[in-house]
Amino acid sequence: MKRIQLGNTVFEGRNDAYLFGADGGTTALVDTGVATDDAREALRDGLADHGVSFADVDVVLLTHWHHDHAGLAGEIQRESGATVYAHEADAPMVGSEAATHAEEIDERNLFERWGTPDEKAAELLDFLELHDAIQGDAPTVETIADGDRFEVGTTELEAVHLPGHAAGLTGFAFDGETGRELLAGDALLPKYTPNVGGADPRVEDPLGTYLDSLARIVEGDYARAWPGHRDPIDDPTSRAREIVDHHRERTERVLDVLRERGVADPWTVSADLFGDLSDIHVMHGPGEAWAHLDHLERHGVVERTDAGYDLVDDAPDVDVLFS
Secondary structure (H helix, E strand, O other), X not given: OEEEEEOOOOOOOOEEEEEEOOOOOOOEEXXXXXXXHHHHHHHHHHHHOOOOOHHHOXXXXXXXXXXXXXXXXXXXXXXXXXXXXXXXXXXXXXXXXXXXXXXXXXXXXXXXXXXXXHHHHHHHHHHHHHOHHHHOOOOOEEEEOOOOEEEEOOXXXXXXXXXXXXXXXXXXXXXXXXXXXXXXXXOOOOOOOOOOOOOOOOOOOHHHHHHHHHHHHHHHOOOEEEEOEOOOEOOHHHHHHHHHHHHHHHHHXXXXXXXXXXXXXXXXXXXXXXXXXXXXXXXXXXXHHHHHHHHHHHOOOEEEEOOEEEEOOOOOOHHHHOO
């Protein structure tokens, strides 16, 4: 496996694409980077370092639908005829028959439910429209499911469905140099905690779903994880547990906001958690607040009213919410 790092000034930066089969067998890329000139040039140069061009790629495996992972898939397919795969839950967001982002996610309805101010909603929609081009050419997509296996180069990859950050987020497990390893996409990142709620509002029970995925990573006891951004994670189990602890602490903060403010909508909670928001974070901030509020509602700690979320259990056992 060869890791190719790509620039990304639109989102979190330093995307990773992973190349298999440079020395023979089926040539495959896991993720492609965003459809910008800089990322395209970096990917072409990175492939060329291993004697591979876009036209040589046989298979593209996408960890999830976000543009900074899938943006160049259509262009690669056009040059090579590669088969592009994505999880069945994300294929509609990537493929040639896909609805637009706004149609699939219905942002305007979200803004109303989350309490997003009109001017901030307009700012986000302008941002998304401005960056439509980074979605790239839509490929024809074949769907995959948990447990599917792919022979690439000399390696067998096993699809591991890890939803939360995105409905179809899928990692790929394989036998690596240190033991069983995981291409984690954005299910596990070394520096940031992956956004839940705002990154893909299609996910039902986004926080609970993501906690289940983190538990699955812990159960996998992987020797190393290769994330969608930045550098390898040498102790994925500990990192997954750190993220669980992070969300436990964030839940405590959400409860403190409700104790102080009374009934509050996700935008108000998000302002207390994150301060002023701009660009894509206008989606991610209240989305993450909503994910926590939704999780609390599912456990009977808050109830949703027309005015927002109302605390009905002032002193819940937060550990129970994360067990």
